Amino acid sequence: MSSSAPSSALLDRFAAIVGEKHVLREAADMAPHLIENRGLYHGASPLLLKPGSVEEVSAIMKLASETGTPIVPQTGNTGLVGGQTPREGGSDIILSLERMNRIRDIDPVGNTMIVDGGCILADVQKAAEEHGRMFPLSLGSEGSCRIAGNLSTNAGGTAVLAYGNMRQLCLGLEVVLPTGEIWNGLRRLKKDNTGYDLRDLFIGAEGTLGIITGAVLKLFPQPLGHQVAFAGIQSVEDALTLFKNASSLCGPALTGFELMPRIGVEFTVRNIPGVRDPLETVHPWYVLIDISTSDSAETAERMTTTLLEQGYEAGLVQDATIASSEAQQKALWHMRESMSDAQKPEGGSIKHDVSVPVAQIPKFMHETAIAVMAAMPGARICAFGHMGDGNIHYNISQPVGADKAEFIGRWREMNKIVHGLVLEHGGSISAEHGIGQLKRDELGSIRPEIEIDLMRRIKMAFDPAGVMNPGKVLRV
Structure with missing residues (x-):
């Protein structure tokens, strides 16, 4: 190269x-x-x-x-x-890939859609909806991110709890290899055990093994019932107990369970136009609960009401609101999805996309907060995310009045603290954003030598000339 x-x-x-x-x-x-x-x-x-x-x-x-x-x-x-x-x-x-943005085919009977890699996620969602189906991947950037990128990073988003990430939402791929060869693996089959699953090699590879030019995506029936609730709670431990109760009560109907701190709500209300605090009273933590049912709106409403009533009785829920319209549902989700952007006006932000086993979230959050505040008094911790799948966006905003450049200069120090505790709790330093350049060298230091060696062998087999997105994921 x-x-x-x-x-x-x-x-x-x-x-x-x-x-x-x-x-x-x-x-x-x-x-x-x-x-x-x-x-x-x-x-x-x-x-x-x-x-x-x-x-x-x-x-x-x-x-x-x-x-x-x-x-x-x-x-x-x-x-x-x-x-x-x-x-x-x-x-x-x-x-x-922006010109390669065709919806090639939709099969509402087989619940599949074949798309170009350059299709914008929101356009895929809309096309599915027009055929009475749903493509469940939902991200804050869905109006501009594209399917090949979603696949290359194995994007998760807000509905992983019920539908899985992109690896679970894709049946087949079309890929151009670094050599120029074309692999047409656009199979619609849910069962296909014919040798190695090449599809899974390209999903999450961040464009280092080939270019995804097409994909077969899974579609789902649109839910007949949908309800969103927002609840104020006292602690992350209470959130975990409420999540356990929601999983038992709702089963697969529980499509989202998001955890948010008070400071995140304050940032969003202050910095994102049109966002309002959903509750009149202030609480240390909040959860956003999304329930989708296949039979009726009444079932979704009943599940939501029952869950919150039980939460009140158990002392888990301090206050709550249930969206009374689709517009209110979207407003609640908009607040959650804007939480990352809401940190920008607050100055520098050191961000971590991590995951830990769900049961470990309270302990991880407690220990990490102590360690971060000891290292950087005055830091504003805005840790939020997809509690249902263990993915926490552990973001740290600079202390009020601090120098932004000096604060950002401590990125590696904060990484070491946060990622060290992530690994202690059996977690991952990258839940859904990928490795790219940011975490490349760290990946090499935390994974077993044999694992990194196997990744290099795969890279060499697919890209012997070393021309495919060099310097990303692996230093080869």
């Missing part, structure tokens, strides 16, 4: 594959594609290509392998670990 910028002649050869009107070369046009969403990574690239077909992607990768030219696949550029950002040297060419 070449580490120097491609020659102008070589750039012209790449551009000829897609046509000049589907190429970006100017610095101003390229700028939005060279920076990661949080501004942690700034890269450089001489060229951005927008292929319009699988064949064009194949031709690009064939030329890249022949010439040792690094290629960085990019979809919605919403990633948070630098996996989609080119490196600084200016040798990486960006390949954008």
